[in-house]
Amino acid sequence: MSDSNKTDFTNPSTFILLGIPGLEAAHVWISIPFCAIYVIAILGNFIILFIVKTEPSLHEPMYYFLCMLAITDLVLSTSTLPKTLSIYWFNSREIDFSACLSQLYFIHCFLVMESGIFVAMAFDRYVAICHPLRHSTLLTNPMVTKIGLAVVFRGSILILPYSFLARQWPYCKTNIIPHTHCEHIAVVKLACADTRVSSYYGLFVVFGVRGLDMIFIAVSYTQILKAIFSLPTKEARLKALGTCSSHLCAILAFYIPGLFSTLTHRYDHNVPLHFHVLIANVYILVPPMLNPIIYGVRTKQIRGRLFQLFTHKGT
Numbered sequence: 001m002s003d004s005n006k007t008d009f010t011n012p013s014t015f016i017l018l019g020i021p022g023l024e025a026a027h028v029w030i031s032i033p034f035c036a037i038y039v040i041a042i043l044g045n046f047i048i049l050f051i052v053k054t055e056p057s058l059h060e061p062m063y064y065f066l067c068m069l070a071i072t073d074l075v076l077s078t079s080t081l082p083k084t085l086s087i088y089w090f091n092s093r094e095i096d097f098s099a100c101l102s103q104l105y106f107i108h109c110f111l112v113m114e115s116g117i118f119v120a121m122a123f124d125r126y127v128a129i130c131h132p133l134r135h136s137t138l139l140t141n142p143m144v145t146k147i148g149l150a151v152v153f154r155g156s157i158l159i160l161p162y163s164f165l166a167r168q169w170p171y172c173k174t175n176i177i178p179h180t181h182c183e184h185i186a187v188v189k190l191a192c193a194d195t196r197v198s199s200y201y202g203l204f205v206v207f208g209v210r211g212l213d214m215i216f217i218a219v220s221y222t223q224i225l226k227a228i229f230s231l232p233t234k235e236a237r238l239k240a241l242g243t244c245s246s247h248l249c250a251i252l253a254f255y256i257p258g259l260f261s262t263l264t265h266r267y268d269h270n271v272p273l274h275f276h277v278l279i280a281n282v283y284i285l286v287p288p289m290l291n292p293i294i295y296g297v298r299t300k301q302i303r304g305r306l307f308q309l310f311t312h313k314g315t
Helices: 024-054 061-078 081-090 097-130 132-138 141-158 160-168 184-188 196-229 234-267 273-298 300-314
Strands: 014-017 094-096
Touching: 014 097, 024 061, 024 081, 024 273, 024 300, 061 081, 061 097, 061 141, 061 273, 094 097, 097 132, 097 141, 097 160, 097 184, 097 196, 097 234, 097 273, 141 160, 141 196, 160 184, 160 196, 184 196, 196 234, 234 273, 273 300
Parallel strands: none
Antiparallel strands: 014 094
């Protein structure tokens, strides 16, 4: 049955991003912390990459994984923030259909990659603390390269169906996306077909992939904490806890907002739309800002190298 109030968007040329629905009047003010977060994320992650590259003593598996995390954070924040800020500052709401699907792919692909990198870092800490004599033989440079390639391959392949399915759906409702970026569920909701395949596959990625990552990390840190508390001296226990605390802080900052955003967006329809959008932005923007701060402050080697850089410049 045709409906004269609907327009055929089966192959829309553009989508319209609304930003944060209901808070349009505050967009300029919201852009200030968003811009600050982006600048800190860019500077912080580039500093991490520069320090690890220029300091030979940091050419170890843990810091290689940290560099992978920094690159992932740079891509993740850059895939969303420039367009979001253009909405806030210039009211530039249009995004090409292909560009929208590309943004959708990059966002979710690098979120899965980041989850995989946290698993790799947890494994590195597990071996370093629970089996220190085997660390140098297990986590060699070729092994670190293989782990990095596996993380990239997994993220790239798993998210391909997101874009492929979204391109196949007919869009006959509207081309307006009530979001700051092309988030998967926000795009799928615009389709006028049975999109349960996309919905179920999205749940599989959240619970079957990142959920397993969280279980693996939890098991690793359970073993790590057992090993730490069995150390003979208080000083050794505190040193080992200090090494792991930065990883735990970064992991919690990544997974907690992500789970909250996913579950409320799918199941809690009483939460205001603008709150959904804000949480989704926090999930994507805050970890790239926090990770270099957490590792820069909590990791003695990086903190020392950063202090040397500034003191040499000062002298």
